Structure formats: structure tokens, C-alpha cells
Amino acid sequence: MIGMIQTPLPPVPHQSAVSPPPDLLHLLRSNEPPQEAQIPVIRDIISDDKNRISLMDAEIVSLQSQIHNLNATLAQSLQKRNDAQLHALQHCSILSPIRRVPPELISEIFDRVCGGEPGKRLPWYLGHISRSWRHTALSLAHLWSSITVELHLSKTDVLLASMEEQLRRAAHVPLDVHFPDVRTDMDAPLLNLILRHSNRWGSLYLNRRRRLSHDTAVLDWLRPIKGHLEQLVRLEVPHYWITILDIFSTAPRLREVMLTDHHLRESPSSILIPWQQITHYRGTYGSGRQLEILEQSPNLLECALGFQGALSVTSNTTPTLPHLRRLTLDLHTAVGNITAPVLEDLLLSWSNPQALAWAQPLLFRCSSTLQRLALRQSIICMELIPVLRGLPLLAHLVLEYSAGTGDAQTDFFNAFSTAAATSEPPVCPNLTSIVYGYRFKGRSSKDAFFAMARSRFRPISADYRPLSCLRLYAVRYTLSDSMLSRMALLKDQGFDAAFLDERESEFLGENLFVF
Incomplete structure (x- = not known):
């Protein structure tokens, strides 16, 4: 009977040939x-072999039957x-900690995975984790509000269906629209579908991957959205070879305008913005136009300025x-023309002595308010x-090494010490946090630091407040055993001193005041 182990048959006794x-x-x-x-003898030998073959065939059939039963x-x-394993796993899932994660925390996880920037994965995938996660993903309309308009013409039908479903699930949440x-x-x-919803656009990102032969991408197809941007708050156009017609000057809620990337490359030359209502601005123009833009923008809270x-x-x-409150500068003589009476954060992308001399008037005027300074x-x-x-x-001071002799470094750190003997006022007496992108020239500069x-x-x-936090990151070279041991000694003495890892160093590039 299949499925039952049978008693194996006794082996057939083998006879020698x-x-x-x-x-x-x-x-x-x-x-x-x-x-x-000789013929009778030969016939006896053949008969004997045939008998042995018959016995072995019977034994093989018996063994094959046993193997079949054992396999079954x-x-x-x-x-x-x-x-049994599946049954155990199903019951283990009942005890899974994920079942006890509150919905608001799941929502926060989804926000970090799906939101923020173009190219982030949509929440389609999150619904595969569990039924509760799927329910949460489907119930949070803002997770579906980031729309990327790609132009893979061979997949137009798929993209169109995907976009329609996103727009439906996003309900009435403002849309973040990305044209990469x-x-x-x-x-x-695709264009007609997304343009029909322009009154829901909360942010718009227009990029160009490759430069056109005539150095421009005229966005005539954007004309229909003029006058229909009731919810647009943020506009990002990071490349100067994109020409934009008068489309955004009538956007009543536009507040954030990013007209270059974080490297402050050249901005689009043709664009009309309602500057009087802008609170956040990043752009790169000639000094004359840049100052005119600032003069027209009295409500700015944060800006990054590049100069041509x-x-x-x-x-x-x-x-x-x-x-x-926050200003990032690519240094230029025009910087001295700016007055910011309540400035708190200042980032200088290049800080040699000449550039600092240009910034001195600005620094002097905001000396009573400036709390965070980054010198790249x-x-x-x-x-x-x-x-x-x-x-x-x-x-808070972020200081990044670019150049300087060993003696100059030593003199600077000695003067920056609270033990420096001088009749001058103290240097940054309220400093509580330092981030230093270091490179030391010789042992004396390292000792002084x-x-x-x-x-x-x-x-x-x-006269000095105690430092509460010191962070270091290496500029263009790796950590040495000497640096590791010196930092370990500071930590052994009870000080909050540490190196930034690679991820933190990259994060520091755009968020200089987080450590």
C-alpha cells in the first residue's frame, strides 16, 4: 500500500558463474x-547465466518497488x-511586533519612504507587506501626491493608467509634479491628463537631462496652466537652458523659487516671478540683476545666491x-551691499581672506544676530x-579646510583657544558646537587643534561658554590611527567628540547646521 513502509524482501542468494x-x-x-x-558444457554455462539473470531481475523489481514506496x-x-512549518509561521506572525506599531508611526515610515524628492518609490510596494499596511497606504492620500511625468513612449498606456490611479488616490491633496x-x-x-489638474499642483519641478543643440527647451505646452496655479507653492527649475514664458507671475500662493541646483550654477535667463511674495529663493545671476531681485523680495526668509x-x-x-534668517553665498563684491538685520544662519561657499573682506560689511551688520556660520x-x-x-x-561653527600652511593653522588654533592671552575681546564666547572638515599640516597644527x-x-x-559638541570629517583623505586615538582620548575625558561617517558627511553637504 502506497504511503506505508513495507518489510523488504530477503535478498536473492547470488550464485557464482x-x-x-x-x-x-x-x-x-x-x-x-x-x-x-565441448558444446554440452557451453550450453550448461549459458543456461546457468540465464537462471542467474532471472533471479537478479526479480531482485531489481523488488528493490524498485521498495524505492517507490519509500519515495512516496x-x-x-x-x-x-x-x-507544520507554515502553520507555525502563521501563528508567529500573530506575535509579530509590526502588529503593535501604531498607525501614525506607519504613516511616518511611509512618508519617509515615499515622500520628499523625485524618484522616490511610490506606495504601491508598501501594500504587499501586510493587510494593515495596505489599508494604511490606501487611506493616506498624500502618499500618492508625488507625480513623475516620464516620457517612455513605449509604455504610455501603463504610465497613463498609473497616473490616473495616483490622481484618484491622492484625492484633493496638493500634487508634487516632477518633469525630470x-x-x-x-x-x-500624459501631458493633457496632468495639465487638467494644474489647479492642484502644490510644487513643480522642471529638469532637463541633456542640453539641446540650441541651448533652450521652450515650454510652450505649459501655456494652458497660466492662471490655474491656485495652490502652487514651490517651483524648481535647476538648469539655465530651460526657457520659461510668463506663466508663474500670477500664481497667488507661490513662495519658494529654486532656479539653480545646490552648486549654484547659472539660472534660467527668461522667467517672470512675483518676487514680492517669495520667501525662499535660490538662484545665480549677474550681480546687478541679483541685487534687483533681492530689492523686490522683502519677504525672503531664506535664500542662496550665486553670482555671475x-x-x-x-x-x-x-x-x-x-x-x-538663512543666507548661502557664492562670494562676490556685491555681497557687501546686502543688509539682513535678523540673519541667524550664514553659509559662505568659499572663504579665503579676499572673500571674507567682501563679506565683512554684511557680517558687521548682522554681528548681533548671527548664530550659525559655515565657512566652506x-x-x-x-x-x-x-x-x-x-x-x-x-x-555653531562649520569650518572646512581648503588650504593653509602648518604654521598658519597652528597660529589660528592657538588664537581660537580660550587660553589665548590677549587684550582683545574673546573669540566666539558663546560657541557650543563645532564641525571641522580637517586636514592638518604637520604635528604642531594637530596638537594646537x-x-x-x-x-x-x-x-x-x-568669558566663554563650554563647548558641548565637536564633530570632525576628513577632507580628501582617510582617517589615521593618530586621529582616531586623539579623538578617543577626548571621549575618554568625557567630551562629546566624534567623527562623521560617510552618510553624515554627505548629509552635511546640504544641511550644514544639523550637527
């Missing part, structure tokens, strides 16, 4: 005919084991930005000391 007489051996090795007396039994046992590769001839069905053209160009325009690609030298001395409220750090953690003078 009859050995031919010696006088027959030569017949096996030649073609000679046998003698009459093994298959049943394996199936029972798999069923704009061109003059856009796919009509000759450094010697002067302007009588002196914009005052009464609400500006800095020449570490004594010229930095009077700049920092003029910022008494500075609490760590002596300065210890003095800042435990100030010798009562």
Missing part, C-alpha cells in the same frame, strides 16, 4: 568452432513538515531683507580670527 574449463578459454579469444564434446512516504513526510526631462514635444495623453560676471562690477542697489573651502589662517571675534553670539578643543570643552576663562 560457472567457470569455463581451461580448454574453452582459448575459444573466447578466437573464432575457432567448438568441438562436439518521504514526499508525504516532507509535505507534513512544510504544513522636459522637451518641446511632450507626450500628449566680473567681480569688479559695482551697483548702487542696496537691498534690505528685514525677515531673512576655507583657508585656515589668522585672518579668520578678527572675523570670528566680531560674532559674539555665534553658537586638540589643545584648543580641550580648552573649549573646559574653558579656562569665565
Whole structure:
């Protein structure tokens, strides 16, 4: 019976083959005919072999039957084991911690996975994890609000169906619309679908992957959306070879305009913006136009400014930005024309002595409000000391090495120490956090830096607040054992000192005031 183990049959006794007489051996090795007396003997040998073959065939059939029965039994046992394993896993899932994650935390996870930037995965995949996750993904309309308009013409039907489903699930949430590769001839069905919903656009991203031969991508197909951008808050156009007609000047809620990338490359030359209502701006233009934009933008809270053209160009325009809190600058002589009376965060993308001299008027005017300063690609030298001395409220300093001799570094760190003997006012007496992108020239500069750090953690003078946090990252080279041991010594002394890892260093590139 299949599925039951049968008692194996006793093995068939093997009989040895009859050995031919010696006088027959030569017949096996030649073609000679046998003698009459040899024929009966040969027939007996053949009969004996046939009998043994019959017995072995019977034994083989018996063994094959046993193997078949064992395989059937093994298959049943394996199936029972798999069923038991699946049953156990199903019950283990009842105890899974994921069942106890509150819906608001699941929503936060989905926001981080799906939201924020173009190219993020849509929540289609999240519904495969569990029934509750699927229900959460389907119930959160804002997860579906990021629309990417790609132009794979061979997949137009699939993209169209996907976009229609997204628009339905996004309900009435403002849409984040991304065009990663704009061109003059856009796919009509996709374009018509998304343009019909322009009154729901909350943000718009227009990019161009490759430069056109005539250096422009005229977006005539955007004309229908003019006057229908009631909810548009953010516009991002990071490439200057995209030409934009008068489309956004009538967007009543537009507040954020990003007209270049984080490297402050050239901005689109043709674009009309309602500057008087803009609160966040990033762009790169000639100094004259840049200052005119600032003068028209009294409500700016945050901006990043790149400058084109000759450094010697002067302007009588002196914009005052009464609400500006954060400013990023690609240094230019025009920087000295800007007044920001409540500025708190300042990032200088290049900070050699000449650039600092251009920024001195601005720094002087905001010395009583500036709390966070980032000096990228800095020449570490004594010229930095009077700049920092003029910022008494500075609490957070990001300093990145670009150049500087070993002696200049040593002198700077000695002067930056709280133990420096001087009749001058203290240097950054309220500093509580330092991030340093380091590269040391010689042992003396390294010794001076760590002596300065210890003095800042435990100030010798009562004029200084103690440093609470020190972070280092390596500029263009790897960590050495010497640096590791010196930082370990600071930590052993109870100080909050650590290296930024690779991910944190990359994050620092765009978020300089988070550590």
C-alpha cells in the first residue's frame, strides 16, 4: 500500500558463474568452432547465466518497488513538515511586533519612504507587506501626491493608467509634479491628463537631462496652466537652458523659487516671478540683476545666491531683507551691499581672506544676530580670527579646510583657544558646537587643534561658554590611527567628540547646521 513502509524482501542468494574449463578459454579469444564434446558444457554455462539473470531481475523489481514506496512516504513526510512549518509561521506572525506599531508611526515610515524628492518609490510596494499596511497606504492620500511625468513612449498606456490611479488616490491633496526631462514635444495623453489638474499642483519641478543643440527647451505646452496655479507653492527649475514664458507671475500662493541646483550654477535667463511674495529663493545671476531681485523680495526668509560676471562690477542697489534668517553665498563684491538685520544662519561657499573682506560689511551688520556660520573651502589662517571675534553670539561653527600652511593653522588654533592671552575681546564666547572638515599640516597644527578643543570643552576663562559638541570629517583623505586615538582620548575625558561617517558627511553637504 502506497504511503506505508513495507518489510523488504530477503535478498536473492547470488550464485557464482560457472567457470569455463581451461580448454574453452582459448575459444573466447578466437573464432575457432567448438568441438562436439565441448558444446554440452557451453550450453550448461549459458543456461546457468540465464537462471542467474532471472533471479537478479526479480531482485531489481523488488528493490524498485521498495524505492517507490519509500519515495512516496518521504514526499508525504516532507509535505507534513512544510504544513507544520507554515502553520507555525502563521501563528508567529500573530506575535509579530509590526502588529503593535501604531498607525501614525506607519504613516511616518511611509512618508519617509515615499515622500520628499523625485524618484522616490511610490506606495504601491508598501501594500504587499501586510493587510494593515495596505489599508494604511490606501487611506493616506498624500502618499500618492508625488507625480513623475516620464516620457517612455513605449509604455504610455501603463504610465497613463498609473497616473490616473495616483490622481484618484491622492484625492484633493496638493500634487508634487516632477518633469525630470522636459522637451518641446511632450507626450500628449500624459501631458493633457496632468495639465487638467494644474489647479492642484502644490510644487513643480522642471529638469532637463541633456542640453539641446540650441541651448533652450521652450515650454510652450505649459501655456494652458497660466492662471490655474491656485495652490502652487514651490517651483524648481535647476538648469539655465530651460526657457520659461510668463506663466508663474500670477500664481497667488507661490513662495519658494529654486532656479539653480545646490552648486549654484547659472539660472534660467527668461522667467517672470512675483518676487514680492517669495520667501525662499535660490538662484545665480549677474550681480546687478541679483541685487534687483533681492530689492523686490522683502519677504525672503531664506535664500542662496550665486553670482555671475566680473567681480569688479559695482551697483548702487542696496537691498534690505528685514525677515531673512538663512543666507548661502557664492562670494562676490556685491555681497557687501546686502543688509539682513535678523540673519541667524550664514553659509559662505568659499572663504579665503579676499572673500571674507567682501563679506565683512554684511557680517558687521548682522554681528548681533548671527548664530550659525559655515565657512566652506576655507583657508585656515589668522585672518579668520578678527572675523570670528566680531560674532559674539555665534553658537555653531562649520569650518572646512581648503588650504593653509602648518604654521598658519597652528597660529589660528592657538588664537581660537580660550587660553589665548590677549587684550582683545574673546573669540566666539558663546560657541557650543563645532564641525571641522580637517586636514592638518604637520604635528604642531594637530596638537594646537586638540589643545584648543580641550580648552573649549573646559574653558579656562569665565568669558566663554563650554563647548558641548565637536564633530570632525576628513577632507580628501582617510582617517589615521593618530586621529582616531586623539579623538578617543577626548571621549575618554568625557567630551562629546566624534567623527562623521560617510552618510553624515554627505548629509552635511546640504544641511550644514544639523550637527
